[in-house]
Amino acid sequence: MKHIPQILAAIALIAPSATYFAAPAMTQDAPKKQSKEERNRASQEAIRTAVQRGELLPLPRILAIAQAKVPGNVIKVELEDEPWGIKYEVKILTPAGRVREVELNARTGAVVRIEDD
Template identity: 35%
Template sequence: MSRFTRHLSVLALSSGLLFSLAASASRDLDQDEVMQLVREGKIRPLTELMALNPDRFSGHLLDVEVEYENGRLVYEIEILDDAGNVREFYLDPVTGAILKEEIEDD
């Protein structure tokens, strides 16, 4: 194997490793995975967590995702509030604690 070929092989392996690490840093779970986690008691249903703070989560629910964000499982929800703002929340799926809240810009 030539020196050039070895460098290409190392580069290809490194690129694949970086892609794998990036992909694992943030990954959305599908419906079946979420339902399984709820059945196993590993996470709580979103409706239960939202009921803990109804004033904060009032409005129209636009989007919900359950994902690994930086190695941590979170609910990511978007709500259109009464003022017309889209608010994005990251919730701990066990405690319901708000980990992050943002107002999306237009």
């Protein structure tokens, strides 16, 4: 407890010099972090480009395939990257009131799995 004033005095002497040395590093042009909105926009643009190139099937085609397998109302669609490739997950509310999930290969439209959600 006797050393607290000495420790505080040492911190008071060191703190300004730490700021002096840190200031140049803080002012250098660091890569700007993208906001979530910017990342989403870039991701959407990449998906749009892949669809235009024919690398991924367009969403209306995927929805038609999914609803042919599981009739009902589409309530959610996700695009996910898997080790084997990119897939669409389409959640459908059936007329019986069940929520079914249809997973489709985004490149081919092949149904990978159908399961209750």
